[in-house]
Amino acid sequence: MPDPFLTAFGDFARAEGQRDPTLSGPMFLLADALTRVVPAEMGPLASLPVVDKHLEASRQTGVGVPADLALQMADRTSWASPYPDYAGEPDMDAMRSAYAYTPIIGQAESAILLTAGSAPYLSDEVSAGLVLQGPGVVYPPHVHKAVEIYWVISGTADWQRGDEWSTHGPGATIFHDTGVRHATTTGDGPQLLLFAWVTDPGGVPVIVRF
Template sequence: MRHDPFSDMLEALAAIYEGEADPQGPHTAHTLRVTPSPVAFDARSTCLLDTGIRSVLSSSPLQAAQAILAVQDRLPWGSNPVEDNTEANIAAMISVATLMGPEGPIPAPDVRLGLVYMRPDCYYPLHIHDADETYVILGGQALWTAGDDVQMRGSGDMVHHPSLMPHAFRTGPEGFVALWRWSGDINLHSYAFVEEAAAELPA
């Protein structure tokens, strides 16, 4: 029986969380594994950042990155769910594909999960939110600030931000693609910046 590439992608993303120490990891993995496929997404035009996303995924050694690349044309890349809380120059730095949450497309009342791409040579300033957040870098790299910890993060790295921990990212010449998950209090209205955006988008 032939596997559906979208189901294969969900399996690959779920597997990332299987070894996570956080007990919410296996719960999230289970949620992804029982999701019916195909999942219906709203019709969209091709993401303006598609070329950059494909470039980062293509250069990644991770199975999950290749699984995403196989269904890139089907993913709902678009605006950040918290775009209303951000300035235009910040919103233009990233594209987000939300896969799971209270509003769908995979219904989940207590978790938000998706993919994010951040453009090269950009700085996304310090921000906070009520949700606990876990990032997994799938391709590319960034100088990652998580509270007092500042270090380069690359493919395969997992970074956890407890509720209200300030965090920020600075990309190099490639940008990055990451898997993100919100758990706990996943409201959108608490999303707030605690630092001015100092970096301009590259010309």
């Protein structure tokens, strides 16, 4: 029997590829890979203070298909802080204390996403998940090989791509091609995001210091 979440995610990916020609390649990769994603055994679900504080309200105000997808995952999300290797660096400690992600499609073995037992699905072609970024959080500039797409479910933030900043709110789609430097800063409120890496899912993001 088809998995309802994977079917809905695949339908959304195909629709996004048709809506925006710049997304047609990445969305083809995503929709195609989703046909090979497999369910995984999950361990105990974990949460974090920023999730306990902001997730419910962020979900309730979410818009579009990404909000529906997040809702479908409501009882299968296990949250973690990213970038454990950067613990002890003041800006990253500040970010990590109020930024959480949950893998939805993880890798069986991954250096960065720590998905063992925390992802309800596995793939070696793509990864996907939710991000909850608390208010006033600076996610510093970083790069990765993976081609990345974010969909804003709720909240508004300033986004940097290359040298350009722009502001995006609910319903926005943000595309980062391979290797492009990007950053995200929230204002007074949190933001809830759906993300997908459609290439190089096991890659490691690197914070850009200079």
